[in-house]
Amino acid sequence: MSTVASYSHVPARQAALSRAGKAFIAVFLIIVLEGAVRKWVSSAATLPLLLARDLLAIYVIAYALRNGSLQRQKGIAQALVAWSCLVIAWGLLQLVAGESSPTVLLIGLRFWLLYIWFGVAAAATMNEADYRAAMRVAVWTLLLMAPLVVMQHFAPPGARINSQIDGDEGDVFLVIADVVRTTGTFSFTAGFTTYLALMSPLVFAVAGARKRTSRQRLFGAALFAAFVVTSMVSGSRAAVILAGLMVLAFFVGRLGLARGRARTGALVGVIGGLVLLGLLLYAFSGAIAITGQRFQEASEVEDFWERLLTVFIGQSVAFDQFTWLGYGIGLGSNLATYTRTGSTGAFALAEVEASRILLEGGLIGYVFTAFKVAVIAIGVRKSLKLSSRLHSAYPILLWLVVSLAILTWSAIGQLTAHGLLGIMLAFGLLLFRHPTVEFFPPRNSSA
Numbered sequence: 001m002s003t004v005a006s007y008s009h010v011p012a013r014q015a016a017l018s019r020a021g022k023a024f025i026a027v028f029l030i031i032v033l034e035g036a037v038r039k040w041v042s043s044a045a046t047l048p049l050l051l052a053r054d055l056l057a058i059y060v061i062a063y064a065l066r067n068g069s070l071q072r073q074k075g076i077a078q079a080l081v082a083w084s085c086l087v088i089a090w091g092l093l094q095l096v097a098g099e100s101s102p103t104v105l106l107i108g109l110r111f112w113l114l115y116i117w118f119g120v121a122a123a124a125t126m127n128e129a130d131y132r133a134a135m136r137v138a139v140w141t142l143l144l145m146a147p148l149v150v151m152q153h154f155a156p157p158g159a160r161i162n163s164q165i166d167g168d169e170g171d172v173f174l175v176i177a178d179v180v181r182t183t184g185t186f187s188f189t190a191g192f193t194t195y196l197a198l199m200s201p202l203v204f205a206v207a208g209a210r211k212r213t214s215r216q217r218l219f220g221a222a223l224f225a226a227f228v229v230t231s232m233v234s235g236s237r238a239a240v241i242l243a244g245l246m247v248l249a250f251f252v253g254r255l256g257l258a259r260g261r262a263r264t265g266a267l268v269g270v271i272g273g274l275v276l277l278g279l280l281l282y283a284f285s286g287a288i289a290i291t292g293q294r295f296q297e298a299s300e301v302e303d304f305w306e307r308l309l310t311v312f313i314g315q316s317v318a319f320d321q322f323t324w325l326g327y328g329i330g331l332g333s334n335l336a337t338y339t340r341t342g343s344t345g346a347f348a349l350a351e352v353e354a355s356r357i358l359l360e361g362g363l364i365g366y367v368f369t370a371f372k373v374a375v376i377a378i379g380v381r382k383s384l385k386l387s388s389r390l391h392s393a394y395p396i397l398l399w400l401v402v403s404l405a406i407l408t409w410s411a412i413g414q415l416t417a418h419g420l421l422g423i424m425l426a427f428g429l430l431l432f433r434h435p436t437v438e439f440f441p442p443r444n445s446s447a
Helices: 019-040 044-066 069-096 102-125 130-155 189-207 213-234 239-259 263-285 285-301 303-311 316-320 334-342 353-361 363-390 395-408 415-434
Strands: 174-176
Touching: 019 044, 019 102, 019 130, 019 316, 019 415, 044 415, 069 102, 069 363, 069 415, 102 334, 130 189, 130 303, 130 363, 174 285, 189 239, 189 285, 189 395, 189 415, 213 239, 213 263, 213 285, 239 263, 239 285, 239 363, 239 395, 263 285, 285 334, 303 353, 303 395, 316 353, 316 415, 353 363, 353 395, 353 415, 363 415, 395 415
Parallel strands: none
Antiparallel strands: none
């Protein structure tokens, strides 16, 4: 992935994948495929797969600690140590006060800490070859998933591809009558929507990368098409809005940041992208009409701007039922709900992340929110400088999605979003360690 229009490649010092890089890719693949296993093979596979990826995440953290890689992220690591001590102490206080249980506390520590540590440790440990390989694996999953998603869109709700092995047709989420909200390999639409958000900056990293052959140009075009199509047929308002904004931001950023002779190439790329986008919009006009109907129906029962504000700020229930101690770190997660009730059919505390943090943690929930805002402010500032220096839109596009993920993804409640946030954070931090790694390196490169 070249994040700069004109860059003289320096071969990576380490061409081979490290053990941490392999474990990182394995965690990502489990997150992407575990829903397919639960959906079409066995619903009992949830806990074994969850245990496998958690153990891999712990291995990456231990690997980084053992070889001293966290010294590369010393400031972040020190802040995380302090934050972890605070969360553990607060969780024990809730336990002593009778607001939690040992099981809920352990689940809460997992959701509040594990994959943040995983993302930081992976970013501190992975070399350029790991980074490039992780990006390649990620974008290939999108290319391979696109036909599946299109098939789900056109298949009836009762089709095997749209139903879970232990579910029925009534459990399938619909956009409108007889049209499903596609899930890809994931069990639920929310997981697929989160996955598309993760993929969006990676798609534009490849789209903006320097390409040397027709095959590489075809790959970039196919990936762009896969992202646009999967977003259009997803039936998710969030996915459609994000895709549209990201495409627009990429086109504007690529033209605005290009310098010198690179402007001609950027202009040609944007024109080609617009032509391809127009063809895709025409070919899938039916999906666009269905999504438009979904927006119209949703507007009749909720105000769009009020819904958007709720996602970012929180539900009123969080302020009405707030207590200084909180109801127990981890209590609002679907895993805790399952262990307590045997079901995940309802939200234990609140639907959105902002509300769940405050209700679970009480005062420490406000600290968590401030911690998130600080990370976003630092990351966005650094990415803006990097975009300007490299004349590339990728750094700021990546950190815009990282910011969205940190603020809105159900990372302390939903298993898939929690894992993907760790992956997203790792990509965001790897950008600063390897800002000019090329997605399509020269043939004579040792990378």
